[in-house]
Amino acid sequence: MTKIAPSILSANFATLKEDIQSVEAGSDYIHVDVMDGHFVPNITIGPMIVEAIRPVTDRPLDVHLMIENPEQYIDAFAEAGADIISVHQEACPHLHRVIQQIQAHGVKPGVVINPATPVSAVEPILQDVDLVLVMTVNPGFGGQSFITSTLGKIEELAQLKADYGFDFEIEVDGGVKAETAPDCVKAGADVLVAGSAIFKQSDRQAAIESIRSSIEI
Numbered sequence: 001m002t003k004i005a006p007s008i009l010s011a012n013f014a015t016l017k018e019d020i021q022s023v024e025a026g027s028d029y030i031h032v033d034v035m036d037g038h039f040v041p042n043i044t045i046g047p048m049i050v051e052a053i054r055p056v057t058d059r060p061l062d063v064h065l066m067i068e069n070p071e072q073y074i075d076a077f078a079e080a081g082a083d084i085i086s087v088h089q090e091a092c093p094h095l096h097r098v099i100q101q102i103q104a105h106g107v108k109p110g111v112v113i114n115p116a117t118p119v120s121a122v123e124p125i126l127q128d129v130d131l132v133l134v135m136t137v138n139p140g141f142g143g144q145s146f147i148t149s150t151l152g153k154i155e156e157l158a159q160l161k162a163d164y165g166f167d168f169e170i171e172v173d174g175g176v177k178a179e180t181a182p183d184c185v186k187a188g189a190d191v192l193v194a195g196s197a198i199f200k201q202s203d204r205q206a207a208i209e210s211i212r213s214s215i216e217i
């Protein structure tokens with residue numbers, strides 16, 4: 001079954017515990033967007049916040065690092081309680097080493113590709129990761145419009161999984177809502193990240209349900 005990962009980027013940070021708990025029932029992961037003001041033009045969450053939210057939910061914390069030099073912070077995020085740590089291919093000249101660093105903590109590694117990055121850039125690492133995150137917007141902000149041309153990359157990854165028996169999950173992130181989720185799932189997405197489509201709605205459970213019912217075939 002397709003997984004749903006609400007992104008707390010669109011939550012109210014003054015009531016983060018309650019906001020996380022309001023989406024727990026219908027969700028599979030809690031997606032945590034870490035931005036450094038360098039790799040992307042926005043600054044958000046550090047390891048202290050991950051540590052603070054770890055005890056408030058039993059959902060896996062899916063930590064998406066949009067930062068330069070992620071190798072400098074992986075140990076801190078792992079110790080803070082991340083269950084999955086994903087790094088951008090574009091930020092890692094030594095990608096294989098960074099993936100090994102994540103694995104050494106017993107944390108699941110993921111690799112992320114921006115809309116302009118081809119699948120071929122991560123092909124050599126596909127056997128080593130638990131998750132491939134296809135950005136469906138340019139990272140940095142919530143509430144942007146879904147970039148349709150990324151769908152072909154989801155299909156390509158799904159085909160590589162079928163051809164070679166890889167078992168990574170394909171996650172999509174950016175502009176995902178009831179209108180765009182069906183195309184993602186048809187293309188082969190296993191995990192849907194949604195920020196504004198869930199947290200900006202007054203009834204979050206209804207918002208999750210609306211995404212779920214849009215993908216029920």
Ligand code: DX5
Nearest residue numbers: 007139140142143175195196
């Ligand atoms: C964007 C982040 C996303 C963001 C998605 O840079 O990586 O996780 O929260 O937000 P929506 O779902 O509003 O596009």
Ligand code: ZN
Nearest residue numbers: 007033064173
């Ligand atoms: Zn994200």
